[in-house]
Amino acid sequence: MHITFHGAARTVTGSKHLITLNDGTSVLLDCGMFQGMGEKTEDLNEHLGFNPKKVQYAILSHAHIDHCGLIPKLVAEGFKGQIFCTPPTMELARILLMDSARIQQQDTEYSNKRRRRNNEPQLTALYNEEQAMEAMHLFKVVEYNEDYVITPQIKFRFTDAGHLVGSAAIHLSLLEDGKHTQLTFSGDVGRYGDLLLRSPQTFPQADYIVIESTYGDSLHKDVAPIEDKLYEIINHTCLDKKGKVIIPAFSVGRTQELLYALNALELKGKLPDLAYYVDSPLSTQATEVLKHHPEVFNTSVAEVMKTDADPFAFKGLRFIESTAESIALNDDPRPCVIISSSGMAEAGRVKHHIKNNIGNPNTTILIVGYCEPTSLGGHLMRGDAEVHIFGESYEVKAEVQVIKSMSAHGDYEDLLHFLSCQDPKAVKKVFLVHGEYEVQQHFAEKVKEKGFETVETPYQHQRLEL
Numbered sequence: 001m002h003i004t005f006h007g008a009a010r011t012v013t014g015s016k017h018l019i020t021l022n023d024g025t026s027v028l029l030d031c032g033m034f035q036g037m038g039e040k041t042e043d044l045n046e047h048l049g050f051n052p053k054k055v056q057y058a059i060l061s062h063a064h065i066d067h068c069g070l071i072p073k074l075v076a077e078g079f080k081g082q083i084f085c086t087p088p089t090m091e092l093a094r095i096l097l098m099d100s101a102r103i104q105q106q107d108t109e110y111s112n113k114r115r116r117r118n119n120e121p122q123l124t125a126l127y128n129e130e131q132a133m134e135a136m137h138l139f140k141v142v143e144y145n146e147d148y149v150i151t152p153q154i155k156f157r158f159t160d161a162g163h164l165v166g167s168a169a170i171h172l173s174l175l176e177d178g179k180h181t182q183l184t185f186s187g188d189v190g191r192y193g194d195l196l197l198r199s200p201q202t203f204p205q206a207d208y209i210v211i212e213s214t215y216g217d218s219l220h221k222d223v224a225p226i227e228d229k230l231y232e233i234i235n236h237t238c239l240d241k242k243g244k245v246i247i248p249a250f251s252v253g254r255t256q257e258l259l260y261a262l263n264a265l266e267l268k269g270k271l272p273d274l275a276y277y278v279d280s281p282l283s284t285q286a287t288e289v290l291k292h293h294p295e296v297f298n299t300s301v302a303e304v305m306k307t308d309a310d311p312f313a314f315k316g317l318r319f320i321e322s323t324a325e326s327i328a329l330n331d332d333p334r335p336c337v338i339i340s341s342s343g344m345a346e347a348g349r350v351k352h353h354i355k356n357n358i359g360n361p362n363t364t365i366l367i368v369g370y371c372e373p374t375s376l377g378g379h380l381m382r383g384d385a386e387v388h389i390f391g392e393s394y395e396v397k398a399e400v401q402v403i404k405s406m407s408a409h410g411d412y413e414d415l416l417h418f419l420s421c422q423d424p425k426a427v428k429k430v431f432l433v434h435g436e437y438e439v440q441q442h443f444a445e446k447v448k449e450k451g452f453e454t455v456e457t458p459y460q461h462q463r464l465e466l
Contacts, residue, residue: 001019001020001021001022001174001176001181001465001466002019002020002463002464002465002466003017003018003019003020003183003208003210003431003463003464003466004017004018004020004049004050004461004462004463004464005017005431005433005458005459005460005461005462005464006018006048006049006050006460006461007030007032007034007044007049007460008032008066008212008433008434009433009458009459009460009461009462010435010436010437010440010457010458010459010460011034011037011372011435011436011460012066012214012370012372012434012435012436013032013033013034013035013036013037013066013372013434014032014033014034014035014044014045014066015029015030015031015032015061015066015067015433015434016028016029016030016031016032016048016049016070017029017030017185017210017433018050018055019172019174019183019466021153021154021174021176022176022177024054025056025151025153025154026054026055026056026057027055027056027057027058027059027150027154027172028055028057028058028059028074029058029059029061029170029185029210030058030059030060030061030067030068030185030187031048031058031060031067031068031069031070031071031073031074032064032065032066032067032068032069032070033045033065033066033069033070033100033126034066035065035066035069035342035344035346035372035375036344036346036371036372036373036374036375036376036377036378037372037374038374042123045070045073045126046126048070048073048074048077049460049461051078052074052075052077052078052079053077053078053079053080055074055079055081056081057081057082057083057084057150057154058071058074058079058081058082058083058084059083059084059085059156059170059172060083060084060085060089060093061161061167061168061169061170061185061186061187061188062085062089062092062161062163062164062166062167062168062187062188063085063088063089063092063093063096063164063166063252064096064164064188064250064252064253065096065100067187067188068093068096068097069096069097069100070126071083071093071097071135072097072101072126072127072131072132072134072135073126073127073131074135075131075134075135075138076127076131076134076135079138080138081138082138082139082140082150083135083138083139083140084139084140084141084142084148084150084156085139085140085141085142085166085168086141086142086143086144086158086166086167086168087141087143087166087293088165088166088289088292088293088296089141089166089167089168090136090139090141090166091166091289091292092164092165092166092252092286092289093136093139094136095282095285095286095289096251096252096282096286097132097135097136098129098132098133098282099251099281099282100132101125101127101128101129101131101132102129102281103342103347103348104125104126104127104347105125105128105129107347107348108123108124108125110390111123111390111391114390114391142156142158143158144158144159144160144168144201145157145158145159145201146158152175153174153175153176154172154173154174154175155172155173156170156171156172156173157170157171157204158170158171159171159200159201159202159203160198160200160201160296161186161187161188161189161190161200161201162189162190162191162192162194162197162198162199162200162201163187163188163189163190163197163200163253163408163409164188164190164197164252164253164408165197165252165253165289165290165293165296166293166296167187167188167190168187169184169185169186169187169189169200169201169203170184170185170187171183171184171203171204171206172184172185181207181208181466182204182205182206182207182208183206183207183208183209183210183466184203184204184206184208184209184210184211185210185211186209186210186211186212186418187212188212188214188408188409188434189211189212189409189410189414189415189418190408190409190410190414191220191407191408191409191410191411191414192410192414192417194298194408195226195257195260195261195406196256196257196260196290196296196297196298196301197296197297197298198296198297198298199298200410200414200417200418202421203421205422205423205426206422206426206427207426207427207428207466208427208428208429208430208431208466209419209422209427209429209430209431210431210433211415211418211419211430211431211432211433212409212415212432212433212434212435213415213432213433213434213435213439213440213443214370214407214409214434214435214439215370215407215409215410215411215412215415215439216412216415216432216435216439216440216442216443216446217412217438217439217442217443218404218411218412218439219411219412219413220404220405220407220411226257226261226403226405226406227261227262227264227265227268227270229403230258230261230262230265230403231265231270231271231272233245233364233366233401234272234274234337235272236364237335237362237363237364237399238272238274238335238336238337239272239335241361241362242335242362243335243360243361243362243363243364244335244336244337244338244357244360244362244363244364245336245337245338245363245364245366246338246340246350246353246354246357246363246364246365246366246398247337247338247339247340247365247366247368248340248341248342248343248344248345248350248354248365248367248368248377249339249340249341249343249350249368249369250341250342250343250369251280251282251283251286251341252282252286252289253408254343254368254369254406254408255278255280255283255286255287255339255341256286256287256290256312257406257408258339258368258406259278259287259311259312259313259314259317259339260301260311260312262276262314262317263308263311263312263313263314264304265314266314266315267304267308271314271315271316273315273316274316274335274336274337275316275318275334275336275337276314276316276317276318276336276337276339277318277319277320277329277336277337277338277339277340278317278318278319278320278339278340279320279325279326279329279338279339279340279349279350279353280320280339280340280341280348280349281321283319283339283341284319284321287312290312291310291312326349326352327352329353330352330353330356330357338350338353340353343368343369343370343371343377344370344371344372344375344376344377344378345371345375345376345377345380346372346375346376346377351376351389351390354376354380354389354398355389355390355394357398358387358389358394358395358396358397358398359394359395359397359398360397360398361397361398361399363398363399364398364399364400364401365380365398365399365400365401366400366401366402366403367380367381367400367401367402367403368402368403368406369406369407369408370407370409373436376388376389380396380400381400381402383400384396412442412443412446415443416446416447416450419447419450419452420450424450424451424452424453425451425453427452428454429454429455429456430447430452430454430455430456431455431456431457431458431464432444432447432455432456432457432458433458435457437457440457441457444457
């Protein structure tokens with residue numbers, strides 16, 4: 001058998017890892033969209049790198065778009081097999097894929113207006129809402145810690161990865177020529193001591209491990225608790241400067257962490273008396289999904305919920321649904337906090353909020369998670385004096401702040417902790433994915449120091465024998 005890495009290979013997004021047995025049976029682990037890759041993004045998402053008609057099964061680690069966002073394209077191009085995931089992942093994937101289809105069509109229409117003025121070729125969205133719904137018919141839920149038999153040769157188990165509600169590491173047992181091979185794909189690994197979620201679970205001994213490495217050279221060590229940092233930034237921007245705080249945040253995961261932290265400030269009597277907007281059409285639904293699955297919460301959240309029935313609600317909070325309401329925020333001069341997707345500021349409403357406020361020195365743009373270096377969020381994070389938004393240049397006069405500790409990805413200590421349940425001598429190879437190449441090289445040395453002898457960093461479309 002062999003594995004081919006068709007995404008998140010020496011880059012962070014676009015998760016797609018295809019395992020093929022000698023008899024031709026193939027299992028696709030994730031089918032994610034590339035995000036924030038600059039001019040290359042469109043081409044990378046247009047070409048999967050394999051024939052979907054020849055893939056029999058797919059297993060999804062979690063519902064973030066860089067892991068599931070090309071499933072409708074996979075189905076539209078001929079995939080007809082089942083797509084296995086946890087119950088919360090199915091709920092989230094439905095709303096995220098529909099939202100992704102809407103955002104693509106809206107952003108494509110917006111870009112095409114400019115392209116028509118410049119006599120440039122028109123763009124086409126990757127898929128529409130109808131294709132997203134069609135793909136959902138192929139989803140099948142599997143509970144955590146259940147050994148699920150796909151065929152006599154292929155079975156798998158999900159364990160909680162602690163990254164997102166429903167996120168899972170995938171543990172495959174593959175039978176070929178009378179021999180069992182155990183392969184683990186980490187998906188995205190969460191934090192030990194996450195603000196909301198349980199820590200990642202231990203997992204069975206593996207022969208091969210495919211592990212993410214997003215923060216393989218970083219430690220998330222902010223001195224102050226997250227709510228204190230938020231209070232400091234909001235107080236400085238909204239009360240002192242009378243400006244707006246704009247926070248690019250993924251609608252699933254990061255937005256709920258922000259709401260939980262802001263609610264904690266209210267419980268302590270410290271939350272500034274302001275308007276707090278969540279401007280993302282699916283955030284209300286995503287927050288409800290999280291509330292429906294209290295089993296994923298850690299003990300700290302469970303303790304808070306004994307006295308606060310809704311730890312994601314507080315005075316001044318308002319969810320924005322319509323486009324008209326979103327646009328109206330740009331004309332409202334009053335200080336406020338706007339939380340809006342996407343987290344890398346590459347698409348969606350937050351891109352418009354940044355465009356309309358980036359020239360105001362009273363504005364603070366707060367980055368609270370990983371951003372691809374070539375994404376708008378990445379350019380802001382790096383401190384660029386000028387950025388491009390919708391094909392036009394803008395001088396960065398707004399203040400840019402970063403809270404790294406809010407990442408749902410584990411740092412290198414978390415990733416090594418995740419691997420610590422394994423006997424390194426029994427692992428034949430560790431493959432590093434979901435990371436920038438320099439970061440992966442750094443992390444590879446740390447993995448080797450723990451006794452794992454062979455660590456590889458596959459490149460895009462590389463095929464490796466197992």
